[in-house]
Amino acid sequence: MKSFFFCGIRVDKVDFSEIYDSIQDDASVYVVKQVITLNPEIAYDSWHNEELHKALFDASFVIPDGTGIVMAAKRKGYYLQRQPGIELAEYLLSKGENLSFFFYGAQPGVAHKAVENLKKRYKFKLAGIEHGYSSEAEALKKIQESGADVLLVATGAPKQDLFIYRNKEKLGVKLALGIGGSFDVWAG
Ligand code: UDP
Numbered sequence: 001m002k003s004f005f006f007c008g009i010r011v012d013k014v015d016f017s018e019i020y021d022s023i024q025d026d027a028s029v030y031v032v033k034q035v036i037t038l039n040p041e042i043a044y045d046s047w048h049n050e051e052l053h054k055a056l057f058d059a060s061f062v063i064p065d066g067t068g069i070v071m072a073a074k075r076k077g078y079y080l081q082r083q084p085g086i087e088l089a090e091y092l093l094s095k096g097e098n099l100s101f102f103f104y105g106a107q108p109g110v111a112h113k114a115v116e117n118l119k120k121r122y123k124f125k126l127a128g129i130e131h132g133y134s135s136e137a138e139a140l141k142k143i144q145e146s147g148a149d150v151l152l153v154a155t156g157a158p159k160q161d162l163f164i165y166r167n168k169e170k171l172g173v174k175l176a177l178g179i180g181g182s183f184d185v186w187a188g
Contacts, residue, residue, distance in 0.1 A: 058165065
């Protein structure tokens with residue numbers, strides 16, 4: 001995997017298919033693989049937020065979301081495509097016949113509607129749903145009990161990314177990614 005550095009933050013040149021393949025690697029997974037979609041706002045926040053800086057350093061994949069990152073890479077001779085989290089999530093859902101997904105985030109009811117719409121397009125397995133305004137402890141418990149392979153967290157950046165980072169060893173999922181307002185988009 002090739003990487004370049006944007007203001008001291010590693011950004012990976014990786015295809016969605018490589019991220020999907022990485023889920024298949026491990027027969028038993030104790031530490032979740034975290035994907036962070038980087039935009040200039042998160043990069044800026046990380047200069048003032050040590051925990052976010054550590055989360056970025058520790059993430060399995062940091063992918064470029066936002067033209068600012070893509071343009072900065074180009075100036076250094078790296079040609080990256082924008083890879084918004086919502087597109088990675090849809091890629092995984094489209095390959096998800098044998099993967100189960102937990103949807104955590106957004107206002108009550110929104111994730112249910114999003115799943116209803118997504119089910120018309122993709123054949124993924126649903127492991128569970130939790131809205132984004134219950135306590136994080138409650139959400140963590142439900143995720144742990146769900147046995148999900150992939151966790152989609154849509155509670156906004158950087159809250160979602162820090163939730164995954166803080167609970168990496170407890171979540172019990174194989175891959176987790178923060179996807180901002182995607183549930184609202186899917187719910188329509
Ligand atoms: N949200 C949530 N819990 C919170 C705060 C926000 O579930 O405590 C949800 C909110 O309802 C919305 C999403 O997080 O669905 C944030 O979307 P936004 O587009 O602001 O996120 P960004 O893409 O900017 O990270």
